[in-house]
Amino acid sequence: MLKKKLKRNNKLHDKCGVFGVFAPDLGVARLTYYALYGLQHRGQESSGIAVSNGRRFKLKRGMGLVRDVFKTEKNIDALGEGILAVGHNRYSTTGSSHIHNAQPFLLKKDERQIVIAHNGNLINSQELRKKVKEITLSSTTDTEIVAALLLESKKTTWSERFAEVLPQLKGAYSFVIATRDLLFGIRDPLGIRPLILGKINNGWVLSSEDCVFPGIGATFVREVKPGEAVIIDKNGPQTFYQQEVKQEAFCIFEYVYIARPDSTLHGESVGKVRERCGEILVQEAPVEADMVMPIPYSGITAAIAFARKSGIPFGEGVIQNRYIGRTFIQPDQRMRELGINANLKGKRVVVVDDSIVRGNTLKDFVSLLRNYGATKVHIRIASPPITDPCYYGLDTPKKDKLIASRFEKKKPLGINQKAVDVEKIRTFIGADSFVYISLKGLLKAAGVKDTDKKNFDPQKTKFCMACMNGIYKIPLGGKENKFMLENPLYPSELIEKE
Numbered sequence: 111m112l113k114k115k116l117k118r119n120n121k122l123h124d125k126c127g128v129f130g131v132f133a134p135d136l137g138v139a140r141l142t143y144y145a146l147y148g149l150q151h152r153g154q155e156s157s158g159i160a161v162s163n164g165r166r167f168k169l170k171r172g173m174g175l176v177r178d179v180f181k182t183e184k185n186i187d188a189l190g191e192g193i194l195a196v197g198h199n200r201y202s203t204t205g206s207s208h209i210h211n212a213q214p215f216l217l218k219k220d221e222r223q224i225v226i227a228h229n230g231n232l233i234n235s236q237e238l239r240k241k242v243k244e245i246t247l248s249s250t251t252d253t254e255i256v257a258a259l260l261l262e263s264k265k266t267t268w269s270e271r272f273a274e275v276l277p278q279l280k281g282a283y284s285f286v287i288a289t290r291d292l293l294f295g296i297r298d299p300l301g302i303r304p305l306i307l308g309k310i311n312n313g314w315v316l317s318s319e320d321c322v323f324p325g326i327g328a329t330f331v332r333e334v335k336p337g338e339a340v341i342i343d344k345n346g347p348q349t350f351y352q353q354e355v356k357q358e359a360f361c362i363f364e365y366v367y368i369a370r371p372d373s374t375l376h377g378e379s380v381g382k383v384r385e386r387c388g389e390i391l392v393q394e395a396p397v398e399a400d401m402v403m404p405i406p407y408s409g410i411t412a413a414i415a416f417a418r419k420s421g422i423p424f425g426e427g428v429i430q431n432r433y434i435g436r437t438f439i440q441p442d443q444r445m446r447e448l449g450i451n452a453n454l455k456g457k458r459v460v461v462v463d464d465s466i467v468r469g470n471t472l473k474d475f476v477s478l479l480r481n482y483g484a485t486k487v488h489i490r491i492a493s494p495p496i497t498d499p500c501y502y503g504l505d506t507p508k509k510d511k512l513i514a515s516r517f518e519k520k521k522p523l524g525i526n527q528k529a530v531d532v533e534k535i536r537t538f539i540g541a542d543s544f545v546y547i548s549l550k551g552l553l554k555a556a557g558v559k560d561t562d563k564k565n566f567d568p569q570k571t572k573f574c575m576a577c578m579n580g581i582y583k584i585p586l587g588g589k590e591n592k593f594m595l596e597n598p599l600y601p602s603e604l605i606e607k608e
């Protein structure tokens with residue numbers, strides 16, 4: 111175990127994982143529990159499951175991992191038999207990490223009940239909150255506002271209520287929503303966040319990723335389309351509303367870091383995209399070395415592909431202790447879980463990581479490898495520089511904390527592509543060489559054609575890459591802040607400090 115004191119984690123935090131099931135013949139609570147286990151990588155702050163038996167909901171939410179919230183069989187059994195369920199794993203992108211913000215939310219008004227789980231981030235939540243007139247909100251998230259607006263709508267059918275509320279939302283959202291006997295799956299018109307429809311026996315599931323399907327016995331049917339709203343009842347899924355789609359903007363960072371490699375998103379295998387990134391890095395930045403090693407775990411797939419393509423032997427190099435619970439891990443703890451697993455003495459090492467955020471962890475990592483005898487340390491990053499914050503659901507540091515932003519050049523690299531002073535970053539990190547994959551390279555790995563054309567414009571692709579080029583396909587209002595809904599709802603001691 112390494113005792114080195116490191117100040118900040120180099121990683122971005124995941125977003126959220128949503129899951130829903132309509133299957134009156136199956137144990138929906140247990141099924142949702144297994145699915146949330148499979149989506150644990152998308153959120154580790156809180157977890158929850160709501161089950162409806164057709165008449166009323168039972169809900170359990172708590173802080174921590176799925177296994178911390180649902181510790182015993184009794185916890186699952188207490189949710190009862192049901193016809194449908196909604197599950198959520200949270201990493202906070204709006205509102206602090208607190209039990210009052212754990213999802214799913216259950217809201218009631220008169221005879222109506224609604225449960226909601228959200229992956230994404232609304233950028234007009236302050237404005238939306240002012241529209242909630244009757245319902246008292248219990249959280250400081252954007253998600254609960256949407257449920258309140260749906261409940262307060264004067265329209266008579268759920269379809270009409272959705273058609274009234276959805277066009278008012280600005281931002282990224284994949285919702286799984288349920289009434290007592292209906293399940294809804296909804297994606298924003300740009301399709302920023304994923305949502306997959308699957309089949310299970312005589313029922314149906316909705317999930318942030320399809321990697322959970324084999325484990326629960328479900329099969330992939332299709333992705334919910336950008337702007338589409340699907341309703342699921344005993345007759346199966348039906349599109350009941352479609353928002354106008356002017357342009358698509360699937361989050362390319364799902365491929366880089368967020369999603370599991372055994373998921374298929376936006377028509378591409380996440381693992382394959384990461385492999386192609388490793389191969390493209392060899393083409394763009396070949397190097398002579400004795401060993402290729404990843405930073406566990408998200409850099410592994412690209413590192414293996416880099417080793418295979420370059421012919422340089424792959425070595426695990428560092429080992430992460432998989433058995434340390436992550437429930438209350440502090441941001442500086444990642445490195446303390448690492449151990450060195452290779453003889454680095456006299457070796458020239460290539461380190462492949464998926465992304466670099468602040469740079470401090472990588473700097474310490476390079477110094478550590480040298481202490482263990484590495485003679486050369488070459489860094490290859492399987493994503494372009496992260497120059498700008500994400501406002502669409504990934505929790506990123508402020509712009510001035512991002513290492514690529516600190517070393518951003520004024521002159522752009524090409525059409526809609528930022529340039530950074532890589533040599534300065536290399537010096538800061540203390541590596542012998544340091545290379546990011548190009549934005550074109552990442553897009554090529556993600557299946558985009560024509561990246562080699564002279565006038566290739568990344569903005570014309572169906573991806574969001576705002577954190578890499580600063581161009582936000584949903585215009586920002588300038589006041590976006592993770593904690594924008596905190597005050598004055600809650601006393602200051604409940605507000606997580608940024």
Ligand code: SF4
Pocket residue numbers: 302360361362363364499500501502503504574575576577578
């Ligand atoms: S800004 Fe980056 S992380 Fe956020 S949605 Fe766009 S590509 Fe994904």
